[in-house]
Each structure stands twice: as C-alpha cells, then as structure tokens.
Amino acid sequence: MKKNQKKSILIIAIITLSFGACKEKTPSPTTPPQNESELITTVKLVFTDTATKAVSTAVFSDLDGPGGNAPTQFDTIRLKPNTVYQTAIYLLDETKTPVDSISNEVLEEGQDHLFVFTKVGVNLNIQIADKDINSLPLGLLSYWSTAAVSNGSVSVALKHQPGVKDGSAAPGETDVEILFPCRIQ
Amino acid sequence: MKSIVITLQLLFAFSLFSQKSDCHFTLKGTVIDSADNKPLSLTNIELIGIKGKSISTDKLGQFIFANLCSDSLELHISHLQCEHIHLRFKLTKDTSIVIYLQHSNHAIGKVTFTAKAEQDNLDKLNLRKLDMQKGGSIAELMQGIGGITLLKTGGTISKPMVNGLHSNRVIVLNNGIRQEGQNWGMEHAPEIDAFLATEIELLKGPEALRYAADGVGGVLMVKPASVFTENAQQLKGEFNLIGATNGRGGTSSLILGSQLFKLHPIYWRVQGTLKRSGNLKTPDYFLANTGTSEANYSAALGYQNERLKFEIFYSAFQTKIGIYKGAHVGNINDLLKAFQSDTPMYKADFTYAIDRSYQQVNHQLLKTNAEWQLNSSSSVQLTLAYQKNHRQEYDVLRTSNAFKGPDFDYYINTLTGDMAFIKSNLHKVKWTAGLNAIHQANSYTGRFFIPGFYNKGAAAYFIAERTWAKWQLETGFRYDYKHITAYLWRGNNLHVRNLQFNNATYAIQLHYQKSKALEYIFSSASAWRPPAPNELYSNGLHQGLASIEIGDSALKPERSYHNAFQLKYNTKKIKIEAEVYQKYILGFINLVPSMPPQLTIRGAFPVYEYVQQNVRMSGLNMAMKLDLKKFYYVKLSSNLLVASELNTHAPLSQMPPFSGKLTVGKSTKKYMFQLWGQGVAKQYRYLQGSDYVAPPKGYVLWGCDLSTEFKIKLQPFRFNLSINNLLSSKYRSYLNRFRYFADEPGFGLTARLIMPLNCNLNNNKK
Numbered sequence: 001m002k003k004n005q006k007k008s009i010l011i012i013a014i015i016t017l018s019f020g021a022c023k024e025k026t027p028s029p030t031t032p033p034q035n036e037s038e039l040i041t042t043v044k045l046v047f048t049d050t051a052t053k054a055v056s057t058a059v060f061s062d063l064d065g066p067g068g069n070a071p072t073q074f075d076t077i078r079l080k081p082n083t084v085y086q087t088a089i090y091l092l093d094e095t096k097t098p099v100d101s102i103s104n105e106v107l108e109e110g111q112d113h114l115f116v117f118t119k120v121g122v123n124l125n126i127q128i129a130d131k132d133i134n135s136l137p138l139g140l141l142s143y144w145s146t147a148a149v150s151n152g153s154v155s156v157a158l159k160h161q162p163g164v165k166d167g168s169a170a171p172g173e174t175d176v177e178i179l180f181p182c183r184i185q
Numbered sequence: 186m187k188s189i190v191i192t193l194q195l196l197f198a199f200s201l202f203s204q205k206s207d208c209h210f211t212l213k214g215t216v217i218d219s220a221d222n223k224p225l226s227l228t229n230i231e232l233i234g235i236k237g238k239s240i241s242t243d244k245l246g247q248f249i250f251a252n253l254c255s256d257s258l259e260l261h262i263s264h265l266q267c268e269h270i271h272l273r274f275k276l277t278k279d280t281s282i283v284i285y286l287q288h289s290n291h292a293i294g295k296v297t298f299t300a301k302a303e304q305d306n307l308d309k310l311n312l313r314k315l316d317m318q319k320g321g322s323i324a325e326l327m328q329g330i331g332g333i334t335l336l337k338t339g340g341t342i343s344k345p346m347v348n349g350l351h352s353n354r355v356i357v358l359n360n361g362i363r364q365e366g367q368n369w370g371m372e373h374a375p376e377i378d379a380f381l382a383t384e385i386e387l388l389k390g391p392e393a394l395r396y397a398a399d400g401v402g403g404v405l406m407v408k409p410a411s412v413f414t415e416n417a418q419q420l421k422g423e424f425n426l427i428g429a430t431n432g433r434g435g436t437s438s439l440i441l442g443s444q445l446f447k448l449h450p451i452y453w454r455v456q457g458t459l460k461r462s463g464n465l466k467t468p469d470y471f472l473a474n475t476g477t478s479e480a481n482y483s484a485a486l487g488y489q490n491e492r493l494k495f496e497i498f499y500s501a502f503q504t505k506i507g508i509y510k511g512a513h514v515g516n517i518n519d520l521l522k523a524f525q526s527d528t529p530m531y532k533a534d535f536t537y538a539i540d541r542s543y544q545q546v547n548h549q550l551l552k553t554n555a556e557w558q559l560n561s562s563s564s565v566q567l568t569l570a571y572q573k574n575h576r577q578e579y580d581v582l583r584t585s586n587a588f589k590g591p592d593f594d595y596y597i598n599t600l601t602g603d604m605a606f607i608k609s610n611l612h613k614v615k616w617t618a619g620l621n622a623i624h625q626a627n628s629y630t631g632r633f634f635i636p637g638f639y640n641k642g643a644a645a646y647f648i649a650e651r652t653w654a655k656w657q658l659e660t661g662f663r664y665d666y667k668h669i670t671a672y673l674w675r676g677n678n679l680h681v682r683n684l685q686f687n688n689a690t691y692a693i694q695l696h697y698q699k700s701k702a703l704e705y706i707f708s709s710a711s712a713w714r715p716p717a718p719n720e721l722y723s724n725g726l727h728q729g730l731a732s733i734e735i736g737d738s739a740l741k742p743e744r745s746y747h748n749a750f751q752l753k754y755n756t757k758k759i760k761i762e763a764e765v766y767q768k769y770i771l772g773f774i775n776l777v778p779s780m781p782p783q784l785t786i787r788g789a790f791p792v793y794e795y796v797q798q799n800v801r802m803s804g805l806n807m808a809m810k811l812d813l814k815k816f817y818y819v820k821l822s823s824n825l826l827v828a829s830e831l832n833t834h835a836p837l838s839q840m841p842p843f844s845g846k847l848t849v850g851k852s853t854k855k856y857m858f859q860l861w862g863q864g865v866a867k868q869y870r871y872l873q874g875s876d877y878v879a880p881p882k883g884y885v886l887w888g889c890d891l892s893t894e895f896k897i898k899l900q901p902f903r904f905n906l907s908i909n910n911l912l913s914s915k916y917r918s919y920l921n922r923f924r925y926f927a928d929e930p931g932f933g934l935t936a937r938l939i940m941p942l943n944c945n946l947n948n949n950k951k
Contacts, residue, residue, distance in 0.1 A: 026575075026628060027629075027630055029636075029637030029670075032677075033629070033632070038592075040786055060786065065725075065786075066786065066790065067735075071786075173581070175583055177518065177786075179788070
C-alpha cells in the first residue's frame with residue numbers, strides 16, 4: 001500500500017471514530033421524570049393489642065418525597081395505658097403501582113439495617129422482637145409496653161449500616177427518622 | 186508555550202548592494218527576541234504568494250532568501266505557531282532586515298510593551314509552571330494564577346474559584362470553546378484533560394467578550410498546543426509518566442504530532458491520557474471511597490497554506506470519581522454526629538475500587554475552525570463546535586438488591602458557532618467584529634433537580650484596540666439575546682416556561698507604560714448573567730449537604746461592575762505584579778438559610794432559598810519575585826478578599842480567606858529547587874448561624890519542588906519532584922465542602938518524568 005493511502009486511511013479512521021463516539025442516545029428535554037428508584041413515601045406503624053387483638057395505626061406520608069409539598073399525613077401515636085402492643089413497621093413507596101413495600105427489602109437485608117426507637121416523656125418500654133441473620137436486633141417487629149397516662153414523643157429511625165452494624169444506633173446513615181407525637185391515654 | 190507576537194520595534198536596516206538584474210535579489214534577516222536580545226531560532230518566515238518560499242531561522246536567528254524578483258513582498262513571520270506578523274515592502278535591492286519579536290501576555294494577538302520572558306505572571310501559567318503541577322486536575326493546575334483558589338468537594342473534586350466566584354459565574358474556555366457541562370453544580374468539576382493544556386490564562390481584558398457575556402467572575406482560557414508543528418520532517422511529541430504517593434496514583438499521557446504528507450501542509454496530532462488513583466490518606470486515616478480514574482483522548486487535523494488555516498479537533502474525556510463515604514449523611518442528625526466525631530465513621534484501607542456514591546462523566550467536543558487571511562491586514566475566522574456532556578451520579582443504595590443505575594442522569598448537548606472578522610492595521614489599530622450563536626438542549630432521567638430545557642442564544646460583539654507610544658486602549662462591547670424554554674413536570678402535568686433575556690456587556694482596558702520597567706493597567710468591565718436553571722427551579726434535597734434548596738422562578742439576571750488597577754514592575758532583580766479590584770454585583774443570586782426547617786421522612790431539614798442581593802467584593806492579589814545572588818530567589822504571593830452584602834454589610838459565605846505563600850529557591854541551568862510555605866487564615870468574615878459549624882482554623886502548609894533536566898544518549902528528559910504537605914499537618918479547608926467530615930490529605934510526593942519526543946522522519950527512500 002502506498003504511504004499516502006495509509007495516511008488517508010488514518011485520517012478517515014480518526015474522523016469516523018470521532019463521530020462514531022457521539023452516537024449515544026440522548027433523551028428529549030420534555031421527557032417526564034422517572035419516579036425515584038429508592039423513595040420511601042410512607043411509614044406505617046401497626047399496633048396490635050396483644051390482649052384484645054384490637055388494631056390501630058399511625059402513619060407518616062410524604063407522597064412527593066423530601067422537599068416539594070408538605071407531608072400529607074402525620075398521625076399522633078395513641079396508645080392505651082398498661083397495655084402490651086405488638087408493633088409492625090411497614091415502609092411503602094406509594095408512588096409506584098402497585099405500592100412497593102420496602103419493608104421486604106429491609107427484612108431481606110436485615111444485617112445492614114436497624115430500627116432505633118427513642119422515646120421522650122412517655123411511660124413506654126419498647127423492645128425489638130426480631131433479629132437479623134447475625135442475631136443482631138432488626139426492629140421491623142417490636143413490643144411496646146405502656147404504663148401510666150403520659151404525653152411525649154417517640155422517634156422511629158431506620159439506620160442503614162452496611163458492613164458496620166453492631167447492634168448500636170451509632171454507625172451508618174439515617175434512611176428514615178420520624179418524631180411521632182405520642183399519647184398514652 | 187510562550188506566545189510571540191508582534192513587535193513594536195521593527196528595525197529595517199536596508200543596505201545597498203550592487204544593482205542586479207530583476208530576479209537576483211537577496212533578502213536576508215535576523216530575528217531577535219526583544220526580551221533578551223538573543224537570536225530566535227526556528228522562527229518561520231514565509232514569503233506569501235511565492236510557492237515554496239518558507240524557511241526557518243537557524244541557530245543564529247538568521248534567514249536568507251535568494252533569487253527574489255523586484256516586487257512587492259509580503260512576509261509572514263511566526264514563531265511557535267502563535268500569533269504572527271505581516272510585513273509588506275517593495276524589494277528593489279538586496280536587503281537585510283532585523284525583526285524584533287516580542288513575548289506577549291495576551292491571548293488575542295495583542296500588542297504589549299515590555300519584554301516579558303519567563304516572568305512570574307499573575308494571570309497566566311506557562312508550560313514550565315504547568316510542568317510542576319502535572320498529574321493534578323485541570324482546576325489544580327489553575328490555582329497558580331493570582332486570585333484563583335479551589336472550591337473542593339472532598340479530595341477528589343475541585344473547581345476553580347476566581348476571586349471568590351465560581352460555577353455559573355466562571356467560564357472555562359477549552360481550546361477556544363466555552364465548556365458546556367452541568368457547570369452550575371459546586372461538585373461538578375470542569376471536564377478537561379489537564380494534559381491538553383500548554384497554557385492557562387485568566388482573561389481580564391475586553392478579549393473575553395468574544396467568548397461570553399456572563400463571565401461575572403472571570404473567564405479562564407485553557408490553550409492546547411498548536412497542531413501545526415514547526416518542522417515538517419519531525420515527529421514531535423511528549424510522553425509524561427507521573428506517580429503520586431498519596432492515593433498511589435499513576436498517570437501517563439502521550440502526545441504526538443507531525444506533518445502528514447511531505448508535500449501537503451496537512452498536520453496531525455493525537456493525544457491520550459490515562460489516570461488512576463486510589464483512596465487518599467489524611468495524616469491519620471484513609472478516606473473511604475476516594476479513588477478516581479480518568480481516560481481521555483483527542484485527535485486533531487490541520488491544514489495550513491498561505492491564506493487558509495483549517496483545523497478539526499475532537500476530544501473525549503471520561504472520568505469516574507469516588508465520593509468520600511463518610512460524607513454521605515441521611516439527615517441532619519447524621520451530619521451533626523459527623524461534625525462531632527474526630528474519626529471517620531467508615532474505616533477504610535487502601536483500595537483502587539470505587540463504590541457508590543460516585544460520579545461518572547463523559548464529555549466530548551468536536552470542533553472545526555477555519556481562518557482565511559483575506560489580505561495582510563484582515564482575516565475571517567469561523568468556528569463551529571458541538572459538545573456532548575453526559576453526567577451520571579450514583580448515590581449510596583438503601584438496599585443492594587434494588588435498582589443499580591444512576592440516581593441522576595444529566596445530558597447537555599451544545600452547538601455553538603462563532604464568526605469573526607479581524608482587521609489589524611500593522612501595529613496601531615486592531616479590531617474584531619463577530620457573531621456568536623448557541624443552541625443547547627438539556628435533559629435528564631432519574632431524580633429531579635433541574636428541569637429539561639432548550640437554550641437558544643445569539644450575540645454580536647466588537648472589540649477594538651489602539652496603540653500610541655506609551656498608551657494602549659482596548660475596548661469591547663457585546664450584545665446578547667437568550668431564550669430559554671424550560672419543561673417542568675409537576676406530577677403528571679407538564680409546565681412550559683419561556684424566559685427571554687437580552688442585555689449589553691462592555692469592557693475597557695487602558696495600559697500605560699510609565700517606564701521600561703513599570704506598567705499600569707486600568708480596567709473596567711460590566712457583565713451580566715441570567716439566572717441558571719438550578720437557581721430558578723431546584724426544589725429538593727441536597728443529599729451531600731443535608732439541606733433543601735428552593736429555587737425562585739422570578740429571579741432576574743445579575744449584573745456586575747468590575748474595576749481593577751494593576752501594576753507591573755519588572756526589572757532584572759525584582760518583579761512585582763499587584764492588582765486591586767472592586768466588584769459590585771447587583772442582584773447577586775445567593776443561597777441563604779430560610780426558616781422554618783422542612784419536615785421529611787428523614788426528619789427535619791434546614792431550608793435554603795435563592796434570593797437576590799446587592800454585594801460588593803474588594804480584593805488584592807499580589808505576586809513578587811526577588812532574584813538574589815548565586816541564582817537564589819524569593820517569591821511572595823498573597824490573595825485578600827472582602828465580600829459583603831451592601832445594605833447589611835453581612836459577609837458573604839464561602840469566600841476564600843486570606844492566604845499567602847512564600848517560596849525560597851535556587852534555579853540554575855541544571856536544576857531548580859524550592860521550598861515553600863503557604864499560610865491560610867481562618868475565615869473570620871462569616872455570619873453566625875449561617876453554617877452548621879464555624880469555619881475551620883487557619884493553617885500553614887509546607888512543600889518543596891525539585892526539577893532537573895538530563896539526557897540519556899540523545900534523548901532529553903525533564904524530571905521533577907513535588908512534595909505537598911511536607912509535615913503531614915492535619916487541617917481542614919473552609920473552601921472544601923467536606924470540611925465537616927474529614928481532614929485534608931496528608932503528606933504526598935509526586936514524581937514526574939517528562940520525555941520530549943523529536944524524531945526525524947527523514948526516510949527518503951525515493
């Protein structure tokens with residue numbers, strides 16, 4: 001092959017390479033946004049009276065995620081005195097159809113997650129009832145034992161502790177943290 | 186590369202030899218560097234209109250053309266492919282000329298008054314200075330320029346801050362094209378391969394108006410080497426090999442270019458860079474997930490004859506940047522906990538692996554540029570460029586079996602065109618008139634932060650300069666029209682917003698050469714900037730900062746008025762450059778805390794809103810070099826900035842604190858060694874309660890550099906070593922957004938081997 005031909009091929013190769021690399025598809029500016037992949041919109045606490053089997057709930061719901069509009073539902077936890085409740089926590093993404101239950105993912109990866117309950121001013125004792133595969137507490141299921149009538153708050157937090165879970169609240173970052181007003185009445 | 190430009194002093198020494206018949210005249214000459222009166226070799230001398238009459242000066246700066254006819258001659262004189270000069274005269278006898286070429290400080294063929302050789306320049310970095318910074322990001326390269334500090338996000342992301350302003354307010358020109366990425370983000374670094382730069386300059390005069398109206402903070406120009414090599418029969422290039430201890434990083438970069446065909450003036454150049462670095466280390470611990478990787482390449486082709494210069498350039502930049510794991514906080518309590526903790530939450534060892542969260546950015550540029558020399562004094566330039574920027578941001582996932590893609594996916598494609606007519610009347614008057622046009626489409630998938638939009642704009646500009654004996658005046662005027670159509674989704678409803686802006690920009694610069702050593706420069710400029718999409722429409726959680734940012738769709742453009750006085754004093758022993766400036770920005774778009782905190786599923790977050798204020802920024806940038814006996818020297822530089830809101834006098838946040846740097850060194854022909862100490866004060870000017878924690882305390886860092894040149898057989902090498910944070914001091918920087926979470930990197934040694942390549946292609950097998 002002649003030298004000039006070789007060189008011409010080089011030029012053509014460079015130019016094609018350049019244009020070829022530009023071919024990736026770009027969405028249009030009018031594309032509607034996708035729903036956030038990992039959104040938690042709703043935290044639902046379901047209390048079952050261990051004696052009467054009566055069920056009550058407390059819900060926090062912010063359907064458009066952080067920012068934007070204010071939460072659409074933010075309940076006060078109302079419990080009876082001197083009662084033991086079995087409490088189940090449900091985490092939902094209500095922007096998806098059907099509603100996506102994120103608590104299942106938390107259960108599957110229990111070794112990376114921990115629910116932390118912090119009460120202020122209420123006569124209440126909370127004990128985590130479930131464990132992850134490493135026998136460390138998880139918190140999707142817990143027992144809440146109430147005492148005398150009182151007012152205060154309970155903070156429900158979900159910690160994401162991949163690789164650093166040791167059963168304590170300190171490590172990791174917070175995926176959920178809601179300060180529910182709480183009344184024992 | 187130093188730009189050699191025009192000439193003030195052109196000495197024609199016509200000498201009379203014996204008369205000869207029509208086509209037997211000789212033209213000989215010498216080209217002299219006016220900076221040091223030494224002959225300039227490798228200067229290209231071209232006789233326009235006469236085929237094959239192009240030669241280079243020899244070691245003595247001399248050239249000779251024989252057998253010329255009696256005619257009007259047009260000479261084109263260029264050195265290192267930078268700006269060139271044209272000379273016209275009628276040849277009627279054997280002639281000898283002396284041409285003084287002068288080094289310039291400026292980008293667009295500007296006349297300068299004094300000799301400025303390898304001088305410490307406040308607003309410009311040349312190849313030699315860049316050598317000592319190689320291996321860093323493009324922003325790290327820029328910080329040697331007076332007034333430039335780095336705005337960092339951890340140890341892996343840095344972007345330039347010009348006199349306290351950054352992001353939307355600072356324009357970066359890459360190879361003459363305005364860099365168009367998601368520039369608004371404080372954690373979005375410029376997507377430019379640092380090895381493409383052979384010169385970086387902060388444009389201060391009216392020439393900046395050619396490129397942009399909205400450089401409220403400044404316009405930074407990154408110039409690559411020219412594709413047009415001087416010697417046709419040489420393969421020219423450079424190979425760089427760099428290793429750094431902190432992060433155990435390695436970089437290699439190769440650039441190669443030559444003339445493609447022996448008989449046609451077609452030139453080529455290819456270039457590529459590979460970079461990899463792992464977890465950085467503070468004096469006490471490794472920073473989890475702070476690895477980076479980068480792979481870039483570029484190719485250029487150029488054609489040049491007497492009248493036409495044509496270039497096509499393509500570059501691709503790809504990077505993956507790890508984001509420090511300890512900075513990922515879920516809510517404000519996590520953030521407060523991170524402040525109180527002295528040790529990181531996530532212990533890490535060294536690794537090159539990059540985990541979520543990270544950024545992945547791909548930037549491509551295709552540029553064509555044509556320049557016609559219409560006659561000796563006028564030319565037309567046409568530039569077309571297409572840029573494609575794709576940024577992906579991957580956050581930490583809540584569960585590992587969830588979705589694996591990016592949380593944010595931004596696309597911004599930009600087509601720009603520029604047409605300019607340049608007229609230069611030898612050395613007295615020069616003017617440029619031109620038109621700009623832009624079409625830009627922005628889109629995203631994933632979480633909403635800024636909306637999709639189309640941005641269309643057009644501008645006309647006029648820049649002129651006039652030179653008198655000791656004075657030089659430059660003026661520029663530009664008028665812009667901009668139309669933005671933004672597409673906002675509210676639930677399932679699409680809202681279309683149309684925004685229109687049009688406004689004027691001007692700049693004036695006056696130089697006065699008081700004496701051979703002393704020069705004064707006064708400049709006055711005004712710029713305006715329309716509000717950016719994030720300032721208008723953002724409404725959401727800023728994960729890294731645990732805050733909610735709310736835009737305001739009613740924001741108006743901001744306008745700046747900048748006045749500066751610059752003094753340059755330059756003798757053999759002492760060189761001083763000092764600049765005082767004052768800038769007023771009316772309607773400065775600022776993110777300020779607003780009450781009350783907003784409740785989310787992750788707890789309450791503080792809310793920040795974009796508001797407009799009138800602000801004043803005053804500052805002083807200074808650099809000085811003192812040459813002592815026996816090749817010793819002392820350098821001193823400092824930056825001072827005071828920025829306040831005009832009514833309340835409240836200090837603006839995130840402004841660089843006072844800093845100063847002292848360097849002592851020795852530079853001989855064989856080696857250079859220097860030791861430096863840099864002091865950065867605490868930022869005392871800060872509004873109580875405007876930040877989660879008070880600004881970190883001041884610190885002093887030490888470092889040293891060593892550089893030398895040597896030869897193995899015939900191959901020359903440049904070798905240099907730099908040590909940063911010599912004493913491995915523990916400190917945090919106010920301009921690092923991750924100052925809340927971790928210390929800055931400790932001791933780091935970087936070694937660089939630079940191998941200039943010069944191969945002769947003389948395979949004359951004919």
